Structures are given as structure tokens and as C-alpha cells.
Amino acid sequence: MSATATASLAGFLTESAARNPDHPALRLDDVVLTYGQLNGATMHVAGMLQEKGIEPGDRVGIMLPNVPHFAIAYYGILRAGGVVVPMNVLLKGRETAFYLKDPGAKAVFAWKDFAEAAQTGADEAGAECIVVDPTGFIELIGSAPVACETPVERADDDTAVILYTSGTTGTPKGAELTHGNMRRNAIAATELFGLGEDAVALGALPLFHSFGQTCGLNATMRAGGVLTLIPRFDPGKALEIIQRDKVNVFEGVPTMFGAILHHPDAGSFDTSTLKVCASGGSAMPVEVMKAFEEKFGCKVLEGYGLSETSPVASFNHPDRERKPGSIGTPIAGVEMKVVDDEGNDLPAGEVGEIAIKGHNVMKGYWDRPDATAEAIKDGWFFSGDMAKVDEDGYFFVVDRKKDLIIRGGYNVYPREIEEVFYEHPAVREAAVVAMKHDELGEEVGAAVALKDGEDVTPEELQAFVKDQVAAYKYPRRVWLVDELPKGPTGKILKREIQAPEA
Numbered sequence: 001m002s003a004t005a006t007a008s009l010a011g012f013l014t015e016s017a018a019r020n021p022d023h024p025a026l027r028l029d030d031v032v033l034t035y036g037q038l039n040g041a042t043m044h045v046a047g048m049l050q051e052k053g054i055e056p057g058d059r060v061g062i063m064l065p066n067v068p069h070f071a072i073a074y075y076g077i078l079r080a081g082g083v084v085v086p087m088n089v090l091l092k093g094r095e096t097a098f099y100l101k102d103p104g105a106k107a108v109f110a111w112k113d114f115a116e117a118a119q120t121g122a123d124e125a126g127a128e129c130i131v132v133d134p135t136g137f138i139e140l141i142g143s144a145p146v147a148c149e150t151p152v153e154r155a156d157d158d159t160a161v162i163l164y165t166s167g168t169t170g171t172p173k174g175a176e177l178t179h180g181n182m183r184r185n186a187i188a189a190t191e192l193f194g195l196g197e198d199a200v201a202l203g204a205l206p207l208f209h210s211f212g213q214t215c216g217l218n219a220t221m222r223a224g225g226v227l228t229l230i231p232r233f234d235p236g237k238a239l240e241i242i243q244r245d246k247v248n249v250f251e252g253v254p255t256m257f258g259a260i261l262h263h264p265d266a267g268s269f270d271t272s273t274l275k276v277c278a279s280g281g282s283a284m285p286v287e288v289m290k291a292f293e294e295k296f297g298c299k300v301l302e303g304y305g306l307s308e309t310s311p312v313a314s315f316n317h318p319d320r321e322r323k324p325g326s327i328g329t330p331i332a333g334v335e336m337k338v339v340d341d342e343g344n345d346l347p348a349g350e351v352g353e354i355a356i357k358g359h360n361v362m363k364g365y366w367d368r369p370d371a372t373a374e375a376i377k378d379g380w381f382f383s384g385d386m387a388k389v390d391e392d393g394y395f396f397v398v399d400r401k402k403d404l405i406i407r408g409g410y411n412v413y414p415r416e417i418e419e420v421f422y423e424h425p426a427v428r429e430a431a432v433v434a435m436k437h438d439e440l441g442e443e444v445g446a447a448v449a450l451k452d453g454e455d456v457t458p459e460e461l462q463a464f465v466k467d468q469v470a471a472y473k474y475p476r477r478v479w480l481v482d483e484l485p486k487g488p489t490g491k492i493l494k495r496e497i498q499a500p501e502a
């Protein structure tokens with residue numbers, strides 16, 4: 001395939017900067033960067049990297065929170081033709097070594113607060129650690145002898161980003177996403193949400209994660225709108241920014257919607273500008289969606305995807321019928337189907353695994369041909385998520401294959417039980433998990449966090465659920481917690497939930 005400059009993901013920024021250099025691109029409280037300034041800064045980063053010997057295809061890590069420097073480093077690496085390896089900012093030294101060694105990274109940009117952990121990893125991986133200090137950074141990149149004015153040409157199928165999965169089922173694997181994958185997925189998001197230069201998107205999702213990168217950063221930069229950043233999600237701060245910047249686009253994981261909804265001062269902020277609210281990353285409880293829409297007067301669209309699918313695979317469409325509890329229909333250019341264990345197509349209504357094909361499916365796992373061959377067959381990516389599709393082609397996720405609880409031979413899908421918990425007016429968050437059981441193999445348990453000021457006993461909650469589901473499904477143990485453990489995106493981390501001693 002012939003390489004053209006426009007095939008590079010860096011093109012989103014250069015195109016918006018050429019169109020509208022003085023339009024704000026990024027905001028972090030009082031700091032505002034225009035497209036012209038952001039683009040100019042990336043030229044210096046790219047020039048600096050080239051000066052350091054970074055060549056097209058070389059991998060470079062980023063360990064930065066949601067600050068404008070993330071975008072400067074991200075598009076700077078891409079402009080130089082490099083491959084971005086986004087890293088979770090919470091990683092410790094021994095972990096950063098893996099994320100830099102595995103892809104053979106030559107350098108890593110690390111925020112000053114995480115420089116020690118990044119440096120430890122970089123030393124072990126033989127990579128250079130470039131410390132990003134908000135005050136000295138502009139001077140540092142400004143000192144690059146040559147600014148890289150034209151992005152290095154990349155082909156559609158050249159790798160742009162390697163996104164590591166969180167590794168719940170073994171060593172993390174790097175999903176290799178091409179310029180074509182990332183560009184097309186962000187374009188799909190821009191079109192789906194109708195984003196234009198008047199878009200003011202809340203940058204609440206971590207940019208190192210696929211959802212925040214594609215739907216937040218890349219889609220907004222392509223549209224030429226503003227991304228207003230929160231370095232670390234906080235519902236009060238989110239509400240403040242929505243009011244301050246007249247935010248009209250909010251993309252988040254369901255726990256963010258829940259946290260904003262239940263914030264004690266939620267009603268006192270002006271949130272009337274919100275137009276597009278998109279949820280993804282995990283199942284949006286129907287009751288939370290309904291309550292959010294009622295309180296804020298803005299429709300919530302739920303979508304679905306994985307890091308391996310850039311990430312967006314399906315969404316509820318703003319102009320079509322929206323079905324609460326559904327992840328919608330495949331986005332343009334993507335096919336989805338539900339298959340049995342042998343890979344045969346299943347008819348509407350039957351539960352099986354979601355398989356995905358299209359421009360969003362990764363090239364493969366970095367340096368893991370066996371894992372790639374297992375995950376992608378005949379161009380179909382096997383997601384590990386269980387779902388059914390209805391007669392209209394809407395998909396409904398039943399649960400993750402690995403979260404399924406098998407109680408004495410009966411299948412219990414935690415999501416179904418969680419939805420019932422969320423119908424209880426005192427419940428803020430609920431997670432249904434497997435507990436080891438000598439005779440049954442697994443038993444059903446539930447950890448529940450209550451809304452502020454609520455006072456309900458575990459027994460009352462258990463009775464509420466027992467009343468509404470088959471006897472083999474209701475949780476035999478229910479316990480209250482202040483907070484459920486969450487990962488960096490805000491997704492509930494079920495693997496960290498354990499039943500307290502009886």
C-alpha cells in the first residue's frame with residue numbers, strides 16, 4: 001500500500017490546525033492550547049525524537065495523566081512516524097519495565113510525578129526516560145534543533161498505537177492498532193456523535209485508555225473542537241467544568257455517570273449545554289441511565305468495544321430507536337455476530353460469544369502470533385463477551401465469558417442480577433461475583449454500596465432480589481461496602497472483590 005501523509009493519525013491534528021489555527025484545542029483549567037500551538041509543539045517533539053535517533057516504526061511510551069502534554073507527546077511521536085505505547089500512570093517500576101521491554105520501546109515520556117517508576121523501567125529496558133515537567137517542557141522541546149514540519153509518511157496498515165490489555169487473564173498483551181484502525185474508529189465516533197468545531201468535550205476518561213483516546217482525544221481533534229481535561233476524574237470537578245466550559249459532549253464509563261448523578265450538589269450546576277452523552281467500557285445499568293437522563297435532560301447512548309477493536313464496535317445511534325440495556329448496532333463498516341463455542345452463527349435470541357469484523361479490528365497482539373491466531377479467525381475477532389441479538393439487530397451483552405458464575409451446573413450471569421440491585425432505590429453500585437463453594441463449585445455473592453444517607457440491611461437487599469429472580473440465581477451472601485474497587489478508567493474491578501469472612 002502506498003504511504004501518504006494523510007494516512008497518518010497525526011493528520012487529524014495537522015488538518016484541524018491548517019483549517020483553524022486559532023481555535024482552542026485543549027484546555028486544562030487556565031491553560032488553553034490552540035490547534036496552531038498544539039501542532040507547533042508536536043513538530044518540536046517529533047524533531048527532538050528524530051534527533052535522538054527515533055525512526056519510523058520505533059516504539060515510544062507515554063506515562064502521562066490527562067494534561068495537554070499527553071496530546072503533545074502523542075501526536076509528536078506519530079508525526080515522527082513512531083508507535084505510541086500508552087501506559088497507565090499508576091504502574092510501578094517493575095511493571096513499567098514490562099511495558100517498555102515487551103514492545104522494545106526506545107524512549108518514554110513520563111510525567112514528573114511518575115518519573116521514578118518510569119526511570120526504573122526505562123533503565124531495565126534500555127530506553128531513554130524523557131521527564132515531562134510542566135514548566136520546563138516547552139523549553140525542552142523548543143531546544144530541538146529541527147522542527148519536524150511534515151509528518152513522516154505512514155501507510156494505512158502501519159502500526160500507530162500498541163494498547164496493552166489490563167491482563168486480567170494472564171500477562172498483558174499489546175493490541176497493535178494501525179493508523180487505519182485508529183483513524184476510521186475516531187471518524188466513526190465523530191460522525192456518530194455529530195461532532196464539529198463547536199464540540200466541547202469533557203476529557204474525563206484517561207487518555208492512556210482506548211475509549212478516552214479514540215472518542216475523546218482523536219475524535220475531538222479531528223472535529224476541530226475543544227477537549228477540556230480533568231487530570232483525575234472527580235464528579236464535583238466534572239460538574240464544575242461542564243458549567244464553566246459549557247460542555248456539550250460527555251463520554252464516560254457507567255461509574256462516572258453514577259458518580260455525577262449521585263453527587264449531592266448535582267442539581268445546583270448548569271448542565272443544560274449537555275447534548276451528547278455516551279457510555280461504554282462496561283454495562284450501563286438501565287436504572288442509572290434512566291435517572292441520569294431524567295436529571296440532566298440529555299439522552300445517554302450506550303456503546304461497546306474493546307482495546308482490540310480500537311475500541312468502538314457498536315453504539316446506539318442518536319437518530320434511531322434506542323434500546324436501554326442494549327449496546328446498539330455495529331457502527332458503519334463493522335460487522336458483529338453471535339456464535340457458539342464452535343464458531344457457528346446463532347439465531348436471534350440465543351446467547352453466544354460476540355465476534356467482530358471490520359476496520360476496527362487490530363492487526364494482532366504484538367509479538368504473540370499464537371494469541372493472535374486464537375483471537376482472530378478468518379478476520380473475525382472473538383471478544384470473550386457473551387451476548388444475544390434481537391430481531392432488529394440490536395445486541396445485548398449478557399456478560400463477560402470469564403465473569404459467568406456456574407452454580408452447581410446452572411449458569412448465572414452477574415449482570416442480570418446487578419440490574420435488579422440497581423432497581424432498589426437505596427443502591428448506588430452493585431457487583432455480583434462468584435464465591436468458591438465445596439459442593440456447588442461456585443456460589444453467588446454480591447457487594448453493594450449504598451447511596452449517601454441510606455440505611456438498608458444486606459438481608460433486605462437479598463430479599464428484594466430473591467423476589468425477582470429464579471431461586472438458583474439470587475446471591476446467598478450480600479455484604480455492604482463503602483466503595484467498590486475500580487480500575488484506572490473507573491470500571492468496577494470484580495477480581496478484587498472478595499466476600500468478607502462469614
Ligand SMILES: Nc1ncnc2c1ncn2[C@@H]1O[C@H](COP(=O)(O)OP(=O)(O)OP(=O)(O)O)[C@@H](O)[C@H]1O
Nearest residue numbers: 165166167168280281282283303304305306307397
Ligand atoms: N457497553 C458495554 N456493556 C458491557 N460490557 C462492556 C461494554 N463496553 C465494554 N464492555 C466490556 O469491556 C471489555 C473491554 O474493555 P477493555 O478493552 O478496556 O479491557 P479491560 O476491561 O480494561 O481489560 P481486560 O479485557 O484486559 O480485562 C469488553 O470485553 C466488555 O467485557
